[in-house]
Amino acid sequence: MDYELKIGWQSELNPTMKISLSKSVSVFLYALLCLSFFMFSSVVNAQSTYQLEKECNQGNITSCQSLRSIYNSGQGVNKNKLQPLRLFQRACDEGDLDGCISLGMLYEKGKGVRKDKYKAAEIYRKACDGGNGVGCYNSGVIYARGDGVTRNESMSVFLFSIGCELGNTDSCLSLNARSQVQSNLSKRKSRTDEPSNNACNERETESCFSLGMMYYRGDGVSKDNFQAIEYFRKACALDEALGCVYLAVMYTNGEGIRQNKSKALELFGKACDLSNEAGCRNYAILKNQGVR
Numbered sequence: 001m002d003y004e005l006k007i008g009w010q011s012e013l014n015p016t017m018k019i020s021l022s023k024s025v026s027v028f029l030y031a032l033l034c035l036s037f038f039m040f041s042s043v044v045n046a047q048s049t050y051q052l053e054k055e056c057n058q059g060n061i062t063s064c065q066s067l068r069s070i071y072n073s074g075q076g077v078n079k080n081k082l083q084p085l086r087l088f089q090r091a092c093d094e095g096d097l098d099g100c101i102s103l104g105m106l107y108e109k110g111k112g113v114r115k116d117k118y119k120a121a122e123i124y125r126k127a128c129d130g131g132n133g134v135g136c137y138n139s140g141v142i143y144a145r146g147d148g149v150t151r152n153e154s155m156s157v158f159l160f161s162i163g164c165e166l167g168n169t170d171s172c173l174s175l176n177a178r179s180q181v182q183s184n185l186s187k188r189k190s191r192t193d194e195p196s197n198n199a200c201n202e203r204e205t206e207s208c209f210s211l212g213m214m215y216y217r218g219d220g221v222s223k224d225n226f227q228a229i230e231y232f233r234k235a236c237a238l239d240e241a242l243g244c245v246y247l248a249v250m251y252t253n254g255e256g257i258r259q260n261k262s263k264a265l266e267l268f269g270k271a272c273d274l275s276n277e278a279g280c281r282n283y284a285i286l287k288n289q290g291v292r
Helices: 002-057 061-073 084-093 097-109 117-129 133-145 153-165 169-189 197-201 205-217 225-237 241-253 261-273 277-288
Strands: none
Touching: 002 061, 002 084, 061 084, 084 097, 084 117, 097 117, 097 133, 117 133, 117 153, 133 153, 133 169, 153 169, 169 241, 169 277, 197 205, 197 225, 205 225, 205 241, 225 241, 225 261, 241 261, 241 277, 261 277
16 A cells, blocks of 8 residues: 555656756756857857958958848947957948948048048048938038038038938928028018027017027137027027927937937927928928938
């Protein structure tokens, strides 16, 4: 009887023990498989990257493009060993326009190279001349801000125009807003005196907007995007459509403020509600981009 009880006890316990053991083995084997796959992938990626780098150095633009994509994704590659400056320079020299954009960003942000906005603008311009709308926009923004280059509003408008024609929506946004602002400023110049801070404080919408433009462009005062934002915000709060438009442009471009296209959409929408054509056009552009 004791023998039978012992066998009965074992028969109830063994299935659970077997299941537990089976799960442990499965987990171990799965972890071992993942580790093996990771090590194998790392070796393959290293070999693949080496081959692509060799081919890129030999002037193979397709390999340069692939290597640039691998670097930008950061997957399975040591960025420090890839020497992005040399990589992007080679890609750009071989006609990879996106490579030129990546190279320009290194110079603009000073990553792995001394910051040089002038050189960045030149590289972006090369991409623009080759038909890359992002290059036109990036170069246009540098000239519009006078950041590292002599400020040149005409050049920035020219570059935004090309970028817009090439289908770059950010260029179209900047171009539309600047056209509308320029048109309205010429109309107001004859009927408004030089704006003062007091006038804006007294809820004069046009004075708030004009002060914003003075600081944004650096007309008669030191260029100051923070002051420009403050006055554009006041003008917009007082239902001055152009204040909303230009504030939206600064949010779109990240000029003096963190880029926020959702906020820009809201501001363009308000300008459109105030019957501003540029506000309506730019609202539609952002909506088509999927901005919410």
